[in-house]
Amino acid sequence: MEGNGAAGEGDTRQWREVIAVAAGNVHTATNTGRSHTVGLRMDGTVLATGWNGAGQCEVRGWRDVTTIAAGWRRTLGVRANGTVVAAGRNVEGQCEVGDWCDVVALGCGDWHSVGVLADGTAVGVGNNRVGQCDIEQWRDLVGITAGYLHTVGLRFDGSVVAAGRRVSGDYDLDDWRDIIVVAAGSHHTVGLLADGRVLAVGDNSHGQCSVRRWRDIVAIAAGSTHTLGLRLDGTVVAAGNDADGQCDVDRWQGIQASG
Numbered sequence: 001m002e003g004n005g006a007a008g009e010g011d012t013r014q015w016r017e018v019i020a021v022a023a024g025n026v027h028t029a030t031n032t033g034r035s036h037t038v039g040l041r042m043d044g045t046v047l048a049t050g051w052n053g054a055g056q057c058e059v060r061g062w063r064d065v066t067t068i069a070a071g072w073r074r075t076l077g078v079r080a081n082g083t084v085v086a087a088g089r090n091v092e093g094q095c096e097v098g099d100w101c102d103v104v105a106l107g108c109g110d111w112h113s114v115g116v117l118a119d120g121t122a123v124g125v126g127n128n129r130v131g132q133c134d135i136e137q138w139r140d141l142v143g144i145t146a147g148y149l150h151t152v153g154l155r156f157d158g159s160v161v162a163a164g165r166r167v168s169g170d171y172d173l174d175d176w177r178d179i180i181v182v183a184a185g186s187h188h189t190v191g192l193l194a195d196g197r198v199l200a201v202g203d204n205s206h207g208q209c210s211v212r213r214w215r216d217i218v219a220i221a222a223g224s225t226h227t228l229g230l231r232l233d234g235t236v237v238a239a240g241n242d243a244d245g246q247c248d249v250d251r252w253q254g255i256q257a258s259g
Contacts, residue, residue: 015039015047016041017041017042017043018039018040018041018042018047019040019041019042019258020039020040020067020068020258021037021038021039021040021068021258022037022038022040022068022069022070022075022108023035023036023037023038023070023223024036024037024038024050024056024070024071024072024073024074024075024108035050035051036048036049036050036051036052036056036057036070036075037049037050037070038057038059038068038070038075039068040065040066040067040068040077040258044063044064044065044066044080045060045062045063045065046059046060046062046065046068046075046077047059048075053073054073054074054088054089055087055088055089056070056073056074056075056087056088056089057075057087058087059075059077059085059087062077062085063079064079064080064081065077065078065079065080065085066078066079066080067103067104067105067106068106069106069107069108069113070108071088071094071108071109071110071113071146072089072108072109072110072111073088073089074086074087074088074089074090074094074095074108074113075087075088075108076095076097076106076108076113077106078103078104078105078106078115082101082102082103082104082118083098083100083101083103084097084098084100084103084106084115085097086098086113092111092112092126092127093125093126093127094108094109094111094112094113094125094126094127095113095125096125096126097113097115097125100115100117100123101117102117102118102119103115103116103117103118103123104116104117104118105141105142105143105144106144107144107145107146107151107184108146109126109127109132109146109147109148109149109150109151109184110127110147110148110149110186111126111127111149112124112125112126112127112128112132112133112146112151113125113126113146114133114135114144114146114151115144116141116142116143116144116153120139120140120141120142120156121136121138121139121141122135122136122138122141122144122153123135123136124136124151127149129149130149130150130164130165131163131164132146132149132150132151132163132164132165133151133163134163135151135153135161135163138153138161139155140155140156140157141153141154141155141156142154142155142156143181143182144182145182145183145184145189145222146184147164147184147185147186147187147188147189147222148165148186148187149164149165150162150163150164150165150166150184150189151163151164151184152173152182152184152189153182154179154180154181154182158177158178158179158180158194159176159177159179160173160176160179160182160191162189172201172202173189173191173199173201176191176199178193178194178195179191179192179193179194179199180192180193180194181219181220183220183221183222183227184222185202185203185208185222185223185224185225185226185227186203186224186225187202187203187225188200188201188202188203188204188208188209188222188225188227189201189202189222190209190211190220190222190227191220192217192218192219192220192229196215196216196217196218196232197212197214197215197217198211198212198214198217198220198227198229199211199212200227203225205225206225206226206240206241207239207240207241208222208225208226208227208239208240208241209227209239210239210240211227211229211239214229214237215231216231216232216233217229217230217231217232217237218230218231218232218257219257219258223240223241223246224241225240225241226238226239226240226241226242226246226247227239227240228247228249230255230257234253234254234255234256235252235253235255236249236252236255237249
């Protein structure tokens with residue numbers, strides 16, 4: 001693991017039998033060193049390390065978890081029965097997911113949480129000051145992701161829908177087609193095409209959207225101001241802010257996509 005480890009968010013070397021990981025974003029310089037990392041184990045338990053100022057790492061009692069997501073000061077998990085558990089900051093109501101059922105996918109923004117239900121509809125809770133939770137009318141979804149103040153949903157047909165702030169072009173993606181995965185950073189959105197190419201829109205002040213030359217990509221991830229892509233051969237490419245070494249992935253080998 002690369003990047004700023006001031007809060008212990010990189011202390012994962014002893015983790016074993018982990019099948020998925022998620023990291024809480026930090027969207028402002030004043031929050032540097034206040035991030036966390038979460039891991040889902042094969043047996044359905046969850047690990048967490050890093051800054052725990054809001055209780056976002058208090059996940060040791062979670063069981064039968066199949067999916068995890070991490071946002072700013074928050075962690076979410078989907079249980080095998082489709083219900084959702086949450087830990088961490090709830091000032092804006094972003095952890096009020098106790099009544100969610102039949103959830104198949106999750107997304108964590110900084111201040112809002114979103115999910116996809118088995119029937120392809122969406123749910124959202126938390127801060128909605130720019131409409132980032134106005135997603136109840138979405139249909140035919142298979143995936144979802146959330147950024148600082150925006151939400152993006154992936155439809156079954158490979159098209160995408162979006163809600164929330166559009167100031168920096170976070171989701172100018174009306175013409176996207178053949179998308180199989182979406183990922184949101186704080187102010188940018190990334191999409192993986194079925195042919196292994198990658199699209200990105202939004203803030204590019206750190207080069208986090210400079211991904212057009214990437215090829216043979218099978219998985220993507222977006223941090224606050226950087227983007228990662230996993231190649232078919234198990235190597236990783238990166239673009240964007242490398243101030244804390246979060247893009248130092250050139251020597252990574254044999255990486256496998258989770259899920």
